Ligand code: CAA
């Protein structure tokens with residue numbers, strides 16, 4: 001529109017991405033999605049296939065095995081994948097927007113050659129390690145330390161809640177080097193699985209996104225070569241915030257997908273299920289739910305697309321990303337709750353999918369910055 005200077009008509013390329021992701025989600029992800037939620041395990045073969053489809057490094061340049069696509073393509077694919085399997089969505093989102101994007105944008109040629117291609121092709125999975133037992137929202141108070149030695153750093157500490165914690169081969173680890181400089185003393189390092197002193201701890205037994213593995217990671221005197229530090233000394237917190245701005249667009253798209261998936265199922269079910277001699281879709285109470293669901297989903301989609309477009313245009317997208325995540329995650333929670341209601345008792349059992357979607361939706365209000373933190377970010381942008 002004239003107000004925001006954006007046209008949301010999808011190009012042929014964007015429509016092709018949407019089709020491909022939708023088709024992949026239905027044929028490959030849908031069949032085992034309930035089972036994977038139950039056993040809390042993602043199938044590595046599916047990750048390999050997602051890599052072959054180009055979903056693991058969508059925005060990475062083809063030089064490093066990526067798809068060379070824009071952020072809008074990425075959110076379109078994220079929505080479709082997450083509308084069927086939100087666990088696949090988060091695996092994809094962390095790899096694309098926190099790990100690959102950060103490496104490509106801020107990494108050295110050596111770091112990209114060594115790590116980016118494997119990540120962008122899905123040969124290896126990445127993890128982003130910022131949170132600690134005492135540094136979640138309060139991310140600047142990093143306790144993990146990175147002591148500078150002659151030709152390496154010595155890493156010590158504990159990270160928790162790490163998505164892809166056990167399945168990842170490459171981790172970006174944020175740690176404090178100069179506590180006296182507070183957040184400006186923080187660094188970020190590329191750390192490989194299997195390095196001495198790096199131990200994968202307990203797996204979390206979660207409410208939702210249960211097929212995505214979440215672990216505590218422990219580091220004891222892990223030697224990290226100096227060439228594995230990303231950016232200048234003290235760049236780590238800027239790196240974390242910079243990647244999270246884009247990551248929040250990805251999670252907003254995940255939330256949008258969960259909502260859209262639950263809505264589609266509700267629409268279908270409302271037409272099939274009969275009570276009092278007619279489909280429940282003919283009861284106005286159900287129609288109004290469907291109308292509200294569709295309207296909020298559309299509003300969320302516009303915010304997500306807007307944030308993606310601003311990023312693609314090289315404009316400031318901090319506020320737009322936070323708004324998209326704040327709004328889309330609330331829409332996901334609300335829509336999935338209504339979806340269970342529309343399904344009645346059937347909505348409360350696994351077979352109908354919407355109970356899982358409701359459990360999956362909740363995390364989108366918590367990770368990559370809680371809703372309260374998004375409001376803080378938005379307010380700071382409004383008031384600065
Ligand atoms: N973009 C760019 N820079 C930002 C930023 C943003 N969104 N937010 C903060 N900064 C910068 C500030 O400008 C400031 O920079 P200076 O060096 O110029 O001072 C610096 O970061 C510190 O910011 P504040 O002084 O505002 O520090 P604060 O402690 O008051 O607030 C915070 C910081 C915004 C609350 C931040 O800690 C935060 O975002 N917390 C949430 C953490 C988070 O999102 N974690 C997600 C973990 S990953 C994950 O969850 C993955 C997953 O699930 C799949």
Ligand code: FAD
Pocket residue numbers: 094127128129130131133135136137138160161162163164206209214363366367368369370371372373376
């Ligand atoms: P706290 O920070 O303790 O917050 C508790 C409550 O207080 C929240 O409601 C919060 O919004 C509120 N609150 C805190 N500070 C303020 C304030 N200043 N103003 C108003 N309200 C406030 N982290 C990673 O680094 N990498 C990952 O891959 C990752 N994956 C995750 C996967 C899952 C399944 C989960 C559950 C978490 C994951 N996280 C990851 C961590 C996640 O980002 C944090 O849980 C989140 O940032 C919140 O931190 P916290 O849990 O310590 O909550």
